[in-house]
Amino acid sequence: MKTIFLAGAHGKMGLAIQDMIEKQADFSLVGMLTTHRSLAAIEDGHGLAGLAAIFTTLESINTKADVWVDVTKPHVAFANGKYALTHGYDLVMGTSGLKETEVDQLRQLAEEQGQSALIVPNFSITAVLLMKYAAEAAAYLPAAEIIEAHHEDKVDAPSGTAVATAALIAEARQSLPDIPASDALARGDQSQGVPIHAMRLPGILAEETVIFGSTGETLTIKQSTNNRSAFMTGVREAIKNVDKITGLAVGLDKVL
């Protein structure tokens, strides 16, 4: 049985994780950190009937658990992560927004405290496989471009996953393709030599496509997330296996 403390418990991801935990016989939710307005009136540490204890500040937390699952915003996640690693929790953090210096501090804390930490920029197993195959294919097929498409409410562009994929391709390929640049530009990025084209449209949740071109042929790898339930397989595997990590690791592939 894994006991779990969930931070960001009433955002979209948090609610889906609550559902997943409830269905998983060997998981038990023991506490939640939340900033949801409608729950602010609840006295810290007192759960509603049948629910885990709810807290609204780090200071008020008075429960322990094996794993701290954090699906809060980046500006909160770092403080949460420090709290978790210094209070006896292993850490599964779902964010791509931490600064490198913050990741380094969390790594150092994890090592000092003998805890395990996993930062997961993307819980989608299809996204993780896409990145793996794209990195492999780039060794044979150096010319590549990326299209990522997200719903119109995603304000940042390009997506963290697309940037990470471009970095993997740029590192893996053995020659630079001779592809024309352009002065005319649209939403995206080309800083790593792998152009990323970023689409923002209603009707799409999250998609990433990598297209490799070679003489007379192309290879396309596409990942599509249609529903936030997609991430639950990844969250589950992360919770189950985080304790196998020594120190801190980044990426769902580290526990597959």
Added chain:
Amino acid sequence: MKTIFLAGAHGKMGLAIQDMIEKQADFSLVGMLTTHRSLAAIEDGHGLAGLAAIFTTLESINTKADVWVDVTKPHVAFANGKYALTHGYDLVMGTSGLKETEVDQLRQLAEEQGQSALIVPNFSITAVLLMKYAAEAAAYLPAAEIIEAHHEDKVDAPSGTAVATAALIAEARQSLPDIPASDALARGDQSQGVPIHAMRLPGILAEETVIFGSTGETLTIKQSTNNRSAFMTGVREAIKNVDKITGLAVGLDKVL
């Protein structure tokens, strides 16, 4: 039976058109204007066995036909067009390179002479249908983005067809979608409010994709050209229907 005179008969397009005419039972090729070196030795007006009469100058032409099909370069096409419209031919001209004043002169000539003229910037019927449907769909689905992909030797970006499609969408839609812009950019264009993402990769000849997004659904229209033979359906429809035009028209859609 349509009789045809073909100018630019031995370029890539011209050779493909010769093949198409031969297979079309109701088309007959009666003359060709050519500047191909290997044919310069042939006496004007004498065809090779089984071939239509070949001419190397406008002055030497001594045949008549229903339709003058012109797939020469822009600097020659204008003179050819004037000749055709003043010598009893209807005109099908495959170029996007004429100046506006030249198009106006040809229009005036066509009207004066009672001939029909069609200028076709793009003979690809799938590209023409894509533009038509994209313009129609934009009235209902204002949020759209375009991806165009071409071979790595196409140095200009975005493609003229993509820019024209964006203009049609921008004109047709009745509201502006509220889609985030971005400071990070890649090859493409967003000047018309319809982002165009331009890919340049080996293994692709020419593709254009328009994606419309609406709450919970998307509509994608994609056109792919894999081979220059693609244009023959368009050339055939233009020859068949040019005589339905009064004066001069621009665009293959005018005869569909």
Added chain:
Amino acid sequence: MKTIFLAGAHGKMGLAIQDMIEKQADFSLVGMLTTHRSLAAIEDGHGLAGLAAIFTTLESINTKADVWVDVTKPHVAFANGKYALTHGYDLVMGTSGLKETEVDQLRQLAEEQGQSALIVPNFSITAVLLMKYAAEAAAYLPAAEIIEAHHEDKVDAPSGTAVATAALIAEARQSLPDIPASDALARGDQSQGVPIHAMRLPGILAEETVIFGSTGETLTIKQSTNNRSAFMTGVREAIKNVDKITGLAVGLDKVL
């Protein structure tokens, strides 16, 4: 301003339509017919604060509106439709389950009463546009195949929309493509000469793709439904334009 009466107001579609009406400045919801248990206690004709009047039987309705929107089950819809057309409402009915004799009776009523009626088997505007464009393109591009993909719980195959699209293509094309048949077969259909390939996979809600092939080029039209909210654009257009119909029409395309 269009005033609307909504029947089936608390099913999945009904709730989504309530949301849509609220956001639409020129629509006003004035009454709802509902059979939802939790609302049965509300006295007929009295709305909750800020809500339209709620009724649980046809007999108790005492409001008038421009349009009766009906998203009930087929066995109820017919009686509702008769009521609406004989009580001064135009009718927008979202169902594919009426018998032909029932449709005929509603048509006769609409004509007698001088009301407009629209029966919509599929409110997805992208599906309706796909079918319209596919039928048009088939006139130029006779070789076509269809891929439809649905979630794994859809047991029937191929989908009704795909079969209808194949029929439209078969009817519109002017020549039969010479495409090889095969003894080896997978889920789908080829009875209309337009092969339909039916995929059933988790992670997909509903997609339909038509691919037209011609010498050297292809045209692909794809429609994807990711969420039941998809249908609201279609419902909105139907409400706006139903009054342009004389008598009764079937299909969202009749008001596009």
Added chain:
Amino acid sequence: MKTIFLAGAHGKMGLAIQDMIEKQADFSLVGMLTTHRSLAAIEDGHGLAGLAAIFTTLESINTKADVWVDVTKPHVAFANGKYALTHGYDLVMGTSGLKETEVDQLRQLAEEQGQSALIVPNFSITAVLLMKYAAEAAAYLPAAEIIEAHHEDKVDAPSGTAVATAALIAEARQSLPDIPASDALARGDQSQGVPIHAMRLPGILAEETVIFGSTGETLTIKQSTNNRSAFMTGVREAIKNVDKITGLAVGLDKVL
């Protein structure tokens, strides 16, 4: 320097291979076996000026080479392969049409004679990568379907590559997805539990797509061949590395 004997030298693949060999500084074409009518008049063993010696029967061959490259039809390839392996050649055979017993006989011959043999069902590096990634992904994502699309002149269906991909997926996945079967059918195959949908359309040369579906997400891997030049990278790698094989191997991946 690798010396090469080319069987099937004047088919489409053979002609492309002649071009590739000419451009490759460390390859030398020393002989060709051909059945092309227009070459039948050439006396066996006498090349045209600047060309390798041409033979029209196995019996007449009087040259030696390091590698026998065979791109003939299946009914000829087997006899050719036996001849090559018993006459001092390593063998690169581009076919997917041999019977298992024939492959076994060639394997035995290669081992007895101390020659190396590589049978390559598909020389496309993107197809080989697609198959590799599909087999890997199936371990996590058991629900999969395949779409293969080829030009209208390909009479057999489904393609050998698609059947091979389905076999790899069927073998790799650890559970069977619960996906509905159907009585209605189209061109394709479902014998291995991985439905293959086979499209035959003009405007397409060769494409293969594998779609994996899981809760809320999909992974798509697509390979597209637009031009026969696509295969030359694979042919070149096969010729270069065939001598590293002990006995007989099947698949381009064996020399990557």
